[in-house]
Amino acid sequence: MKPPPFTYHDPRTIPEVLDLLAEKDNARLLSGGQSLMPMLNMRYVLPDDVIDLNRVDGLSGIEAANGSLGIAGMTRQRDIEFSDVVASRCPIMIEAILQVGHRQTRNRGTLGGSLAHLDPSAELPAVAMALDATIHVESKRGKRDIAMADFPAGYMTPSIELDEMVTGATFPLWEEGHGYAFIEFARRHGDFAIVSAGALMTTDGAGKVDRVSIVVSGVGPSPLRCTDAERMILGQTPELELFREAAETARAFDAMEDIHAPSSYRQHLAAVLSRRALEKAQTRLGGSNG
Amino acid sequence: MADRRRISVTINGDTYEREVETRLLLSDFIRHECELTGTHVGCEHGVCGACTILLDGMTARSCLMLAVQADGHELLTIEGIAPNEEELHPLQQAFMDNHGLQCGYCTPGMLTTLLEFLRDNPNPTEKEVRIAISGNLCRCTGYQGIVDAALDAAGRLRGEAGA
Incomplete structure (x- = not known):
């Protein structure tokens, strides 16, 4: 349970990080360390070089502008949890982040680390998927933006190149008074979720749903948008029976199976939790958030 | 090398x-x-x-x-954590008084975790205490003594007499 030998780098600037990434062919970026450090301790990863981002300037911060929330990659989960602007404009992220690990891990863990690690049950990638976030990556070759829908390439594998790093993400904000909810089922508070579900909703003057987003994680290899359920709800009056019918479509996902839960149980949870998320989101319609 | x-x-x-x-x-x-x-x-x-x-x-x-x-x-x-060689920190004293430890293995982590938690949340509910220590495993106490100690310590740190 000790890390293997590696060469440690602690660059101070983004260009230095990008130079190292371009030059080293078996390097790992160390951000908050709440996933990479256990993987090093258990020797699941054997990098030749570890590039620590913790002393790099200009990689953290939260900013709301032009209807979007920009969060830099090394922003600690704790700083998101206690951010007034996130609480008032993007409350689903707070509800999700309170279920990310524990205080001790959120003090260190980062947004960029969670996105790049892309654990199938992780909350922040699910929120990014629900909000149609844009992920910003950078390499010596230049910068590019990746839509969250295109970001997962497979199980725990983001669609970024070996010389690229995640520098942050932009989350489009929903209008004031939107309904939101993020709920999950885990064996203990703060454990890896078995399945989680998020929902966002707005209604028009006639009380019909004019925008809805539903996401489940812990089901597929990466967070899944429940597009069938979204289609069923859009344009309708939000009510429990409609939510129940729509959420049932989540049972059709091809769900993972592992030591924690069989696929049939994950499908069941996907349906139940997405229904509950919709119900909770509805009760919050017209609130002062957003 | x-x-x-x-x-x-x-x-x-x-x-x-x-x-x-x-x-x-x-x-x-x-x-x-x-x-x-x-x-x-x-x-x-x-x-x-x-x-x-x-x-x-x-x-x-x-x-x-x-x-x-x-x-x-x-x-x-x-x-x-303790103020000096003779005295315990109120949180340590509350653990001692409430059977907040048995073998003591988890105790350093419980105390450091609760030190930060009670600093940020001086008047927590029992549920908040349980969430605060959800990332600390104890295999002896069943947690009840730890939760009691945390709530007792919160009172002592707020300066409430007889807490």
Whole structure:
């Protein structure tokens, strides 16, 4: 349970990080360390070089502008949890982040680390998927933006190149008074979720749903948008029976199976939790958030 | 050849300068290099919470940090909690009075975790205490004594008489 030998780098600037990434062919970026450090301790990863981002300037911060929330990659989960602007404009992220690990891990863990690690049950990638976030990556070759829908390439594998790093993400904000909810089922508070579900909703003057987003994680290899359920709800009056019918479509996902839960149980949870998320989101319609 | 660095870390007000291998965990640095063995190591993959320390006033799992990452930073470990050699910190006293420990293995992590929690939440509910310690495993007490101790300590730290 000790890390293997590696060469440690602690660059101070983004260009230095990008130079190292371009030059080293078996390097790992160390951000908050709440996933990479256990993987090093258990020797699941054997990098030749570890590039620590913790002393790099200009990689953290939260900013709301032009209807979007920009969060830099090394922003600690704790700083998101206690951010007034996130609480008032993007409350689903707070509800999700309170279920990310524990205080001790959120003090260190980062947004960029969670996105790049892309654990199938992780909350922040699910929120990014629900909000149609844009992920910003950078390499010596230049910068590019990746839509969250295109970001997962497979199980725990983001669609970024070996010389690229995640520098942050932009989350489009929903209008004031939107309904939101993020709920999950885990064996203990703060454990890896078995399945989680998020929902966002707005209604028009006639009380019909004019925008809805539903996401489940812990089901597929990466967070899944429940597009069938979204289609069923859009344009309708939000009510429990409609939510129940729509959420049932989540049972059709091809769900993972592992030591924690069989696929049939994950499908069941996907349906139940997405229904509950919709119900909770509805009760919050017209609130002062957003 | 092993990758080594010279680092300087302040722990409980004392400065420790050592040359260490860069892969050395902060938990092992504290225990083996600084000989402060009050910080316990349980799982070494960030699950049990026994190795929790405060880094610049905020809790962190010392098994999930490299010692080199603490270079230039200030740590507080279990050894630095009590005001002096004779007295216990009110949180320690509350653990003693409420059967908040049996074997004591999880206790350093429980105390460091609760020190930060009660600083930020001086008047918590029982549910909030249970969530606060959800990242710390105790296999002896069934947690009830720990929860009682935390709530008792919160009262003492608020200065309530008879708490």
